[in-house]
Amino acid sequence: MIDVTRPTARVLALLELLQGGGTHTAAGLAERLGVDERTVRRYVDHLADLEVPVEAVRGRYGGYRLAPGFRMPPLMLTDEEALAVLLGLVAGQRTGSIAMSAEATGSAAAKVRRVLPKALAARLDALFASTAFTAPEREMPAPEAAVMLRLAEATRQRRPAAISYRDRTGRPSRRTLHPYGLVAHSGRWYVTGPDSASGETRTFRLDRIEQVQLVAGTFTVPAGFEPADTVLTSLAGTPWRYEVVIAIRGRAEEVTARLPRGIATVEPDHDGWVLARLRAERLDWLPAVLAGVGMPFVVREPTELRELIRAWASRLTGCATATSPAQALDAWKTE
CATH class of the missing domain: 1.10.10.10 (Winged helix-like DNA-binding domain superfamily/Winged helix DNA-binding domain)
Incomplete structure (x- = not known):
């Protein structure tokens, strides 16, 4: 319905x-x-x-x-405006950067195409037919449009919002949230602000919110509050299987810039070293990340990461000295 x-x-x-x-x-x-x-x-x-x-x-x-032959009047957009609208829809759908269903973005793009002048539509179709888009690493669950719009309204009007939420284990809860801001990050949408259940500033994934209802009252966002920074810090602090602590030789801002955004918190240690802290379900992706930082580092914990780095470095060394595909394949074999 x-x-x-x-x-x-x-x-x-x-x-x-x-x-x-x-x-x-x-x-x-x-x-x-x-x-x-x-x-x-x-x-x-x-x-x-x-x-x-x-x-x-x-x-x-x-x-x-x-009636047969009825058509909506042509949409009066300049070439650049039409390109902006369709490129946003098509690229967002194909790369996963728009957190809406493929059906919604596809039908919206089709409707825009139908009311464009024929010559302009043909040029845009040629562009998309000859353009390749990289696919997202994994499909992200899309939040309900009604959830996004109601939270956006609550954020703009500074109105509290009663939400029905399911956490990562599927456990339901009902709480009242002061939505300070919405944040799109890595294909997912988040809302952040203090909630009634804990009284603390929390971050919630929109695709886990089932219902939103604006309630009476208003709130004030603290001066200098940055929703994006709060969400990234919250994601970095989410409890996972492994607690990872790496000491890295370098300045905090330099190390932060070389790490993928939002995966770790970085704090000063001593004598020109900093501590990078993060949580992860798996460790196999970290050796390549640490190598990409390009600075001396010491694994404080967990000890399993040291062995993974050693094995990863051994495979790289084997490939670097290989002179044939067979030697490279043999070098890359895991024990």
Whole structure:
């Protein structure tokens, strides 16, 4: 059922259904819109008042349809504006940077294409047909659009929001959140702010929020609060299987810049060294990250990481001295 609550929104939703093509029965439209059949007929009259040609088809398989040949007027965008809209939709869908379903982004792009002038649409189609996009490493769960929009409204209006949330173990909870800001990071969306359950500033994944309801009251965001920094710090501090502590020779800002953003917290140690702290479920990806930092380091914990680094370095050395594919494959074998 289409989630619309106001008459105007339902009239537009009716037009959207009819634009999908075919003949729709009054009963079917009423069910999709959440109204009765008499109201559907009234909405059809509204569309007629707007000069949208809706035809009534009589008979056993009758209903309503748009008149053949009806098209929405061309969308008046410059070439650059049209490119910006479609590139954002298509690239976001193919790279996973838009946290919406493929169906939603694909249908939105198709609708924009349909109302573009033919010459411009053809040029844009040629661009996308000849452009390659790298795929995301893994598919990210998409948050509900209604959740995102209601939290954005609460953030802008400084209104508390009651949310239904499921944590990483699937345990449900109900809490009231002061949403200080929304943050998009690595294909996921987060909201951060103090919540009623703990009284502390927390970070929540939007795809785990099932319902949002704005409640009475207002709040003030502390001066200098940076939602993105708070989310990254929170992610770095999430409890995982391994507690990793690495001493690195270098300045804190330099080490932070060389580490992937948001994976670790960096703090001064002594004598020109800093401590990088992070948590992880697996350790096998860390040797390459530490090598990429390009600075002397000492593994404080866990001891398992030292053995992984030794084995990784041994494989690299073997490949560096290999003179044939067979030797390289043999060098890369794990014990």
